[in-house]
Amino acid sequence: MGPKKGKAMRRFGAVRRYRSGRWTASYIDPTGLRRRAPDTFETKSDAEIWLSQVEADISRKDWRDPDAGAVNFEEYALKWVKERGVAPLTEELYERLLRLHVLPTFEEYDLDEITPPRVREWRTERLATTGAATTVAKSYRLLKAILETATDDELIRRNPCRIRGAGKEVAEEREIATVPQVDALADAVGPRWRLMVYLGAYGPLRPEEQAELRRKDVDIDTMTIRVRKAAPELSTGERAEGPTKSEAGKRYVVLPAFLRAELRRHLDWYAERGPEGLLFVGEKGAPFRRSSFGRKWRRARAVVGMPDGFRFYDLRHTGHTLSTRSGATLKDTMVRAGQSTERAALIYQHSDRERQKEVASGLDKMVRAARERDADQPEEGAGGAEVVRGA
Missing domain, CATH: 1.10.443.10 (Intergrase catalytic core)
Structure with missing residues (x-):
C-alpha cells in the first residue's frame, strides 16, 4: 500500500505517513543520495527523532553509510590476512585459526551483523568445546584485530570485541634444561x-x-x-x-x-x-x-x-x-x-x-x-x- 499524497517538510529530511498509519522518514546523505529509514515508525514524533539523530551524526561527522557494513566477514577476513604481509608461519597460523575457530561461526555474517553478544557467545562456546584457553585467546585477538581494521575502514562504527582480558594468554611455566x-x-x-x-x-x-x-x-x-x-x-x-x-x-x-x-x-x-x-x-x-x-x-x-x-x-x-x-x-x-x-x-x-x-x-x-x-x-x-x- 503506497503512501498518501503530500509529506511534512522539515529543515532536515522529510517524514510521511503511509495509508497503514505508520510513518517513514528520508534524508539526503553527505554524498547527495536520498536515504530512507530502514524501518517504519509508529508515530510522526518517532520518525522525527530518528531524523534528528541522523542529522546530529552528520554534523559531528559521525555519519556512516548504512550499507557500508554489508560486507561478508569471511571475504574481508581472508583478504585481511593476505594484506598483512606477515611471515609465512604467522600467515599459516592466522589461516588455521580462522578455519578452525572463527569462520565456522561468523563466515555467513556481514561485518555489521557481528555484535558484542554474538562475540561473547562464540567465545564461551569455543572455551567449552575446545578447553584450549590459549588457542581461544589467540583466536579472539585475531578476530578483534580484523574488526579493528574494519572500524578504521569505517565499515562498522565500533569494534564488537569488548571482553576485557579475553585476548590474554596465561602461559604455563616452561621447563628449563640444566x-x-x-x-x-x-x-x-x-x-x-x-x-x-x-x-x-x-x-x-x-x-x-x-x-x-x-x-x-x-x-x-x-x-x-x-x-x-x-x-x-x-x-x-x-x-x-x-x-x-x-x-x-x-x-x-x-x-x-x-x-x-x-x-x-x-x-x-x-x-x-x-x-x-x-x-x-x-x-x-x-x-x-x-x-x-x-x-x-x-x-x-x-x-x-x-x-x-x-x-x-x-x-x-x-x-x-x-x-x-x-x-x-x-x-x-x-x-x-x-x-x-x-x-x-x-x-x-x-x-x-x-x-x-x-x-x-x-x-x-x-x-x-x-x-x-x-x-x-x-x-x-x-x-x-x-x-x-x-x-
Whole structure:
C-alpha cells in the first residue's frame, strides 16, 4: 500500500505517513543520495527523532553509510590476512585459526551483523568445546584485530570485541634444561645436529634461523654468527626462505667461547662448502627439515629423560635464563634472542656488541663451571658416543 499524497517538510529530511498509519522518514546523505529509514515508525514524533539523530551524526561527522557494513566477514577476513604481509608461519597460523575457530561461526555474517553478544557467545562456546584457553585467546585477538581494521575502514562504527582480558594468554611455566641436560641432548641427537642444540640454547637461535645460516655468517675468530634470514617450514613441507621474524631478528650473536671446538668441527665435517653453503644439511645434503629433525629430537628427549612437553624452542628459554643468571639485563637477553615489540625496542636498543661479548663471556664461565661440577659426579653414559667439548 503506497503512501498518501503530500509529506511534512522539515529543515532536515522529510517524514510521511503511509495509508497503514505508520510513518517513514528520508534524508539526503553527505554524498547527495536520498536515504530512507530502514524501518517504519509508529508515530510522526518517532520518525522525527530518528531524523534528528541522523542529522546530529552528520554534523559531528559521525555519519556512516548504512550499507557500508554489508560486507561478508569471511571475504574481508581472508583478504585481511593476505594484506598483512606477515611471515609465512604467522600467515599459516592466522589461516588455521580462522578455519578452525572463527569462520565456522561468523563466515555467513556481514561485518555489521557481528555484535558484542554474538562475540561473547562464540567465545564461551569455543572455551567449552575446545578447553584450549590459549588457542581461544589467540583466536579472539585475531578476530578483534580484523574488526579493528574494519572500524578504521569505517565499515562498522565500533569494534564488537569488548571482553576485557579475553585476548590474554596465561602461559604455563616452561621447563628449563640444566647444562648437563643440554649436553646430554646434544649427544643424543647425533653429531650432525648437536651444534643446532647448542645454538638453540646458548645463541639462542630459533630453528628457522638456523635452517638458513650459511658459512659466510660464521666467524670463528670472533665467535659471532650473523643472523640475516630465516627458512621456516610450512605445514605443506615447503621451505619458506625469507626475512627474520622481525627487524630485531637481524643481528650478530656472540657465542660463548666453549663452543669454539663444536663450531669448528661442524664446519669441517658437516656444513656445505663455499661461502653460501648451508650450515645445517641432512645426510644426503638436503636442507634442514623440521619434520625429520623432529623425530631425532623426540628420540633424544626420551634418551635424556626430558618430559614429552619439552620442545626444541624451550632451549631458548633455557638460554634466556642462563644469560640472566650470568648477569645479562633484559635488554641484553632480548637482543641475543632477536625479540621485538614496540615497547621492547626502546628498552634494548642500546645493548651493543661489546655488551653482548660480556654476556657471552659470563655464559661461558657458567657453563664451564657447571660441566666441572657434573664431571665430579658418577657418569651414566649412553651409547659411548665421543663428545667434543672444550675451547
